Amino acid sequence: MPDPKRIPVDGGSSLTQKPFAALSSDGLPTGPEKLLTNSITTKLPKKHRGRVDILRVKAGRGGKTVTVIKNFVGIGLPEKEQLAKLMQRACGTGGTVKNGQIEIQGDKREEVARFLAEANFNPVFAGG
Numbered sequence: 001m002p003d004p005k006r007i008p009v010d011g012g013s014s015l016t017q018k019p020f021a022a023l024s025s026d027g028l029p030t031g032p033e034k035l036l037t038n039s040i041t042t043k044l045p046k047k048h049r050g051r052v053d054i055l056r057v058k059a060g061r062g063g064k065t066v067t068v069i070k071n072f073v074g075i076g077l078p079e080k081e082q083l084a085k086l087m088q089r090a091c092g093t094g095g096t097v098k099n100g101q102i103e104i105q106g107d108k109r110e111e112v113a114r115f116l117a118e119a120n121f122n123p124v125f126a127g128g
Contacts, residue, residue, distance in 0.1 A: 047120060048121075048122060049073075050072070050121065051073075053069070053125075053126035054113055054126065056127065057127075064105070066104065067104040067107060067108045069123075070100070077100075087108075091106070093108060109125060113125070
C-alpha cells in the first residue's frame with residue numbers, strides 16, 4: 001500500500017487534474033471587433049513634444065565621452081528616468097539622469113537622436 005503522505009510521480013490521476021475543464025464560454029459576450037482607442041489615435045496627428053539638445057561632452061569626466069540630452073520641456077523626472085533606461089537599452093551602454101539631464105555613456109548621438117525622433121521629440125545636435 002502506498003504511503004498517503006507521498007505524491008505519486010508515475011503520472012497517476014492526481015497529476016492529471018484539469019480544474020477548468022468543466023467551464024465553458026457559453027453566455028459570454030464576444031470581444032469588440034475594433035477598439036475605439038485605436039481608431040481615435042490613428043486619426044489624430046502625433047503630438048510633437050518639443051526640442052531637445054544633444055551634446056557630446058568630455059570636460060570634467062576624466063577624458064571619457066558622454067552624450068548629454070537636455071532642455072526637456074514639460075517632462076517630469078519619472079518619465080526622464082524611463083526614457084534614460086530605454087535609451088541605455090537601445091544604445092547598449094550605461095547612463096543616468098542628473099540635474100534634469102539624461103547622460104548616456106559614450107558618443108551615441110546618432111542612436112539617441114533616432115530614438116528621440118521615434119518618441120516624437122525634435123532632437124537637435126548642439127555644441128561642437
